[in-house]
Amino acid sequence: MRMSKLLVPTLREVPSDAEIMSHKLMLRAGYIRKLAAGIYSYLPLGLRSERKAEQIVREEMDRAGAQELLMAALLPAEVYQASGRWEVFGDNMFKLKDRNDRDFCLGPTHEELFTQTVINEVRSYKEYPLTLYQIQTKYRDEARPRFGVMRTREFVMKDAYSFDRDEKGLDESYNKMYDAYCRIFKRMGLDFTIVDADSGAMGGSGSQEFMVKSPVGEDGIAYCDACGYAANYEKAQCIPTKKEYPEGDLSLEKVETPDVHTIEELVSFFGTEPYVFAKTIIYKADDKYIAAMVRGDREINEVKLKNLVGCVDDLELAEPFMVRQLTNAEVGFAGPIGLDIDVYVDLEVAEMKNFIVGANETGYHYKNVNINRDFTPGTVADIRVIEEGDVCPKCGKPIKTAQGIEVGHIFKLGTKYSKALGLNYTDESGEPKVVIMGCYGIGVTRCIAAAIEQNYDDNGMVLPVALAPYHVIVVPVNSKEEEQMKLAEKIYDSLNEQGIEALLDDRQERAGVKFKDADLIGIPLRIVVGKKCEDGIVEYKLRTEDKAEEKTIEQAINDAVKYIKSNL
């Protein structure tokens, strides 16, 4: 493609609403343009990159034996009503009505429709195992779209669903997808970590997320370099750490603590450390109220707590008036002593001695509290958020934490949808059985953003060959010099003939402009045709390298073809 004909509206200045690098660069490089919050259009370069990512996913899905199909994206409400998710999704689903006032939505994910399709179309147990997938635009009315293409309301997703006769079959299908995902993200040049994820209260026997480590990631992950353990915050198992507490069986003491509500305020009031306190938080769990206690320097992990409590809705902090009613005190003075609701106590709190809690009386705290003597915990369990400095639950070495971008999620669904919708089969002996399902998602558009987040420099994107919109850019330094243009054309034609996707910068621009644009849009290899072209010498520069090499024309072409093909 000739740059003079290509729509690449690069920007010198960054639109002010872009915050993270991938967003800024995709805008500056003319990859995308925003239409509304969380809704983007793809210009030619952006579309090419997105298509490359799709193609990698497609090839690896096919290799793993999955079959591609394409479902409708505009779906009648009944699809989701049968599973109850019409209500579960609620405002997160784009809902609309047709001219006859029938309810429809734009598909946010397709478990139901795939399940229904298998019910309708699969006739014999002999057709299992079966894995189907599609690459499709998904719609979710996110409460807060953000970070450019990272979290959007319209995005391309690959979703796959496996159907097996038994758990063993599910394990095999799941492992195939796991391997395929590893290959996909490797081919995309992503530095990723696979973490154990929470599989939710709705069951399912396992779930893993593919995370690209990046400071702009929205998910916290804990990992161990020593043994390879990795889990997201929700799932990561916490081992209690030891702290020093006053020795002996000190007697309980009520202390007046006027206007001291928060842990920070307590720390300065008592002149001690946060771990000497245990905080008591009141939650609403469905229609009842519970209390949860963690050490003062820790945070409650609401997902762990929710799974433990076994409630259906997510936990919510109790309303202030309920806190007053339950504790007989203003918010900030809750404690376990004399509290008449279930108290869930973190493992670490169970090891504390002579510690400080709220007194359930405005303006007072208890000192020298001891478990079992002063109050009896309901349930003792791991309910806190893991932190840097914790020890690895697997090998005991120090755990590290990082932020990650979730690019893929694989999930053993089990029978959740097959039971709800009636996906059964009759086995060899005539027994009716329920089909076991798995689901597997990749945020294709998000992969591009993640790749950019991991690969950029001051001049722009440094895209891996596999995702770059074009492989090579041929730059005649001065488009008016006939000799240079002729040679550049020759190189350009030769590359194209050999299957390399080349750009020719034939614009009437100064060299500096061409170099800046080539760098910005992230083309992996640049061949510059300049003054020395009369001697048959051109410049060969990888985007990842600072310096260029001089090569003969033939050498440059051969090396380019070799380099690109070996990095695809």
Place this chain on the structure above:
RNA sequence: CGGGAUGUAGCGCAGUUUGGUAGCGCAUCUGGUUUGGGACCAGAGGGCCGCAGGUUCGAAUCCUGUCAUCCCGACCA
């Protein structure tokens, strides 16, 4: 949905405090000089100052409402 901020030319911004005919840089167009890391000179075009009300002789500027966008939080199959 709570908190904060911002809407002025394609992009980045000033002007708003103290009301008086809308400005700068980049980009675009024309002519010329340039040509290896976002050139220079000269000229030109481009605006319902987010939208709607109000106050005023007069509103980008003050008041009210509304919409949109971004950030923090809640939320995120």
